[in-house]
Amino acid sequence: MLLRAGDRLVVTGPNGCGKSSLLAVLAGTLAPDAGSVQRKRGARVGVLAQESPPPSRRRAFEVYDAAMGRLVSSGELDEAERLGLTQLGLLPSGAAHRPVSELSVGQQRRLDLAVLLGARPHLLLLDEPTNHLSMALVEELTQALAATGAAVVLATHDRQLLRDTATWPRLHL
Numbered sequence: 001m002l003l004r005a006g007d008r009l010v011v012t013g014p015n016g017c018g019k020s021s022l023l024a025v026l027a028g029t030l031a032p033d034a035g036s037v038q039r040k041r042g043a044r045v046g047v048l049a050q051e052s053p054p055p056s057r058r059r060a061f062e063v064y065d066a067a068m069g070r071l072v073s074s075g076e077l078d079e080a081e082r083l084g085l086t087q088l089g090l091l092p093s094g095a096a097h098r099p100v101s102e103l104s105v106g107q108q109r110r111l112d113l114a115v116l117l118g119a120r121p122h123l124l125l126l127d128e129p130t131n132h133l134s135m136a137l138v139e140e141l142t143q144a145l146a147a148t149g150a151a152v153v154l155a156t157h158d159r160q161l162l163r164d165t166a167t168w169p170r171l172h173l
Helices: 019-027 060-073 105-118 135-147 159-164
Strands: 008-012 045-048 123-127 151-155 170-172
Touching (some): 008 019, 019 045, 019 151, 045 105, 060 105, 135 159
Parallel strands (some): 008 151, 008 170, 045 123, 123 151
């Protein structure tokens, strides 16, 4: 399988069939049992796991700024490509200034999405991205995924998201 900029793929199948493992192989965090995965040099891969990391006492904007700072200092992201947290429109200013541990689970998920999208990935790997999201944000996510120039691989059981991506190619495991 070859993924190019703008390609879309929905991975479906029952629980335990290997959807998350496939995404981990594509992300390079799990070695494939057979074959290989090749990435274009310098390609940024963004991964959204099924669940958010444990919440910290740091404020949301500090978590975001630290993640973007690491990408800029490592040379993975050019300073000119760097977006501010509020530019992404995922968290209101009040939430951005609160400790992550005080945010709702949905707001924590929005922060995860902000960190992912702020990294300006060339490939988005999304594992059940609608966990803990409101119906309105699911619609916004679908619109954003349709508009991005990045390649997108999506593993989901979410019925609305499956309907919204009905025209995307499917890989059933």
